[in-house]
Amino acid sequence: MRTEPKLTRLDRVFARLDREPERPAHLDVPKMSRHRVVLLAATLAFYGAIVWAVVITSWLVRLDWQVMFFRPYQQWSQIHWFVDYYVVLGQRGPTAVMVAAWLGWRSWRQHTLRPLLALGVSLLLLNVTVGAAKYGMGRLGPHYATVIGSNEMWRGGDIFPSGHTANAVVTWGILAYMASTPAARRWLSAVSAVTSLGVGMATVYLGTHWLSDVLLGWVAGLLILLALPWFEPLIARSEARIFELRDQVRSRRRRTSAVPAGVPPLVVTPLPADRDDVTALSPRTPVYLAPGPHTSRAERTPTTPAGSRRPPHPERHARGSASSARPVAGG
Secondary structure (H helix, E strand, O other): OOOOOOOOHHHHHHHHHHOOOOOOOOOOOOOOOHHHHHHHHHHHHHHHHHHHHHHOOOHHHHHHHHHHHHOHHHHOHHHHHHHHHHHHHHOHHHHHHHHHHHHHHHHHHHOOOHHHHHHHHHHHHHHHHHHHHHHHHOOOOHHHOOOOOOOOOOOOOOOOOOHHHHHHHHHHHHHHHOOOOHHHHHHHHHHHHHHHHHHHHHHHHHOOOOHHHHHHHHHHHHHHHHHHHHHHHHHHHHHHHHHHHHHHHHHHHHHHHHOOOOOOOOOOOOOOOOOOOHHHHOOOOOOOOOOOOOOOOOOOOOOOOOOOOOOOOOOOOOOOOOOOOOOOOOO
16 A cells, blocks of 8 residues: 655645745836935935034034933833843844845745845945944944043044944845835834834943934935835846856756766767768778778688698608618518
């Protein structure tokens, strides 16, 4: 009796993935619409306004000092342990690994590299833009402030804008950016906004960032998400190039596996049209065949070796000759 093998849950998942289409047609790639361009311009103007307010030591800097002197980590010390864990959601390493794992699953299921490539482009833009702003303005944090009431700019710091906040906006916002339906995009946008807002407030609570650092970090991350559709053609070209290289490697492996290693390929010479004998199959005569025309056995001239093939013997005489010393019987 034949029994069918019992499939595990993992086997059923892989069997379902094998039936997935090659590239789903319902995936929506965001476009750089006029509304998005206007929103990008407004966000960029807000970015410049925050920087200018800090540079001129305006009311925003005074608010920074008031929050710092309030010391939230002492006012609400009972939640300190929770904030220490929650702020990890803004660290680049752990968040990038978690988001990359989910987007990698989606890339495998949908047979496309666009989710992972979009994450890579967004993180590259984040490192370049936020990193340049941090080291360019060189602002010191609350724990290293030197003069009360100053903006602490250009003093060798690296906290303006907040990297934790900008990273939370980009890494969690990319999930909403890659959503395949409008409803999923709205829900994921709300979740990423709440998560990044909590990460920014956590850094203010711990005293590692000014409030203006967090504001600029939110704006910096939002700018990257708004400008990401401009890089969609680059992502598409990169994906096509990677798939092309993969196909070339696969075809090269098929060719090498078809011919065993160390065996030269067999070259077959076509038979000439005017000759159909066996000798036409080889361009030269084999070394073990005698040269010249072939003759039959009856036409060959017999050759007899000269002399006798018997070894010489002193007492042996040729046939027909009389012996000179033959003994006489009865003598």
